[in-house]
Amino acid sequence: MSCSAVVTSVYPKDGLRVPKVMCIGAQDLVCHAKSLDADAITSRNLGCVTHSIITDVHVNQQESIQFSAPLSSLPHSCDHLSIDSVKIGLMNDVESVNQVHNFLCSMKENGCPIIIDLMNERWTDKVLQSMIDSILPLSSVLIASYTIAHHIVTSGQQSIEGTARCLLESGPRVVIVQDENGRRCMAMIDNEALLTKRCFWLPNHGSPSKSEDFSIAIAAYLAHGHIPLDFAILYGHLYTTVDALLRSSFLHIPSLTFTQELWSSVDDIYTRTIELPFLKEMLHSTLDERIYNYYIAQDYLFLLDRGRMLKGLVDRCSNEEVHRFFSTLLDKNDKYVTTILSDNNLPPYDEKTTAKMPACANYTKFMLTPVTCNDDFAWVRGLVTLLPCTLVYAKVGDWMIASGVQPTVKRYADIIDYYRDQARRDRLIYFLELTNRVVHDFSFEQRNKLKQLFRQVCEYEYAFWDESYRYGTQKVRN
Structure with a gap:
């Protein structure tokens, strides 16, 4: 499902999600443009998130390090991962191919399109043959260099068009063969019976640069x-x-914002949280109020330390808008911390x-860590560290409102009413937009570190609610 309809809203909007591409293959440290990281950047530019499975790492032209653990952790089914398409690149051993084959077989009923990329010249004959025998029949699209494509087709000398047509017999619906000049010839099946095989050259706008x-x-x-x-x-x-400047005329799909990437990376934590x-029990008014008092x-x-963190960030931040x-968050935090206990009739x-x-x-x-660092971007980490407390609570509030349940306990009902407030939602949208502006020019590696930080804080948010219930229950029983 396209995310274009919700790109300007607080993401993800209930009922919609970001499309996800699974990328399987080698992480190439020799040529970054051929790595899974590069795939993730392109995927993001086209409105998708990426689930990467690294089979091995190329550390130089001669040496590769095999990664068996990620492949062995491939799920038996892609259902819970919500994978929408699969792209398979270079692999270095037959065992990896076999494991990927077993995984792809579990996806047949899913109808997930599978794209195989044989453009890399580092394929060995043994692994390539294993790909042809086991994975190619499952694929939707095969993309190959003419050198590799001609090597696969063993029926003598073939034109590039003839080679593409021959490869259709191996299973894919579409075969694209690229010659040494970067021109692409596409052969495709008009029906499943192979009665018609169309073949034509894709429009040539000069040698493909990417x-x-x-x-x-x-x-x-x-x-x-x-x-x-x-x-x-x-x-x-x-x-x-x-x-790149001309792409907007035909792309019609907005790239993901950084905060959309952040939220999509924690959908599993959010799913656990609302369970x-x-x-x-708070939603259905069955939560013992003594447990809620413990939580308060x-x-x-928590708010006392959050105030200390904000004070440190105010002192260190070099960005005027941030x-x-x-400063605004610090003022609100200071006011809230003086009333939270009395508002709940607590001493x-x-x-x-x-x-x-x-x-x-x-x-x-963990929250106070950024204010103890001396680097210039500690305030950026602080900004991302603060986001889950606002965003996760807002999404939980949305979930409660969408449930249609109105708690009979006033304190619990007030929480839901609080999240109906448009002014609060506007503040959240500003927070998200501010974060996107701050990281706009950050590198892929810098963004990844911030995503890891965001995920860790979301785990702390989950643990806070979980332990409030468990420790609060224990306190009530004692």
Whole structure:
């Protein structure tokens, strides 16, 4: 499903999700443009997220390090991963091919398109033959250099058109063979009976400057689900052959924002979060209010440290807009921390004598890390560290509102009403847009580190609710 309809809203909008491409193959440290990281960048530019399975790492022209663990962890089914297309690149051993074959067989009923990329000249004969025998029959699209394609076809000298037609007999619906000049010849089946095999050359806009992006671009277009196979191939071809400034005339798919990437990377944590007893019982007014009081006390301790973090970020931030944002958050935090206990009819707590549950202690320790660093971008990490507390709560609020349940306990009902407030949603949208602006020019590696940080904080958010329930229940029983 295309994400274009929700790109300007708080993402992901209920009922919609980002398309996901699984990329399987080698991580090439020799040529970054051929690596899975490069695939992830192209996928993001075309509105998709990437689930990467690394088979091995090329450290130089002669040496590869095999990664067996990621392949052995391939799921028996792609259902829970919500994979929308698969792109397979270079692999270095037959065992990896066999494991990938077993996984792909489990996806037959899913109808997930599979794109095979044989453009890399480092394929060995043994592994290539294994690909032809086991994976090629499962594929939707095969992309190959003429050298490799001609090597596969053993029926004597063939033209590039004849080679492409012959490869259709191996199983794929479409075969694209690229010659040494970068021109692409496409053969495709008009029906499953192979009665008609059309063959033609794709439009030539000069030598394709980014041949390594061709297969992942096709996979990304197909992942959206509404683009026909022949159009996805044409769009992918144009993506690699025309200037970036001209792409907007035919792409029609907005790239993912950074915060969309962040949220899509934690959908599993969010799914676990809304299954927590604390939240479900609060929604249905069955949560013991003494457990909720314990949660409020822990939240009070959390907010004290959050204030210290914000004070440190205000002192360190070099970005004028973000500095104002931190200052606003600090003012709101200071006001909230003075009323949270009295608003819940709780007595004052002494921070020195009130024990933090482990989740609170670990969360606040992690949260304060950016203000203890001396590097210039500590405030950026601080910004991303603060985001889950706002975004996850908002999404939980959306889930509660969508349930249609109205708690009978006033304190619990007030929470849902709080998240109906448009002003709060506008503040969240500003937070998301600010984060996107801050990281706009960040490298892929810098973004990845921030994504890892965001995921860790989301785990702390989950643990905070989980332990509030478990420790609060234990406290009530004692």
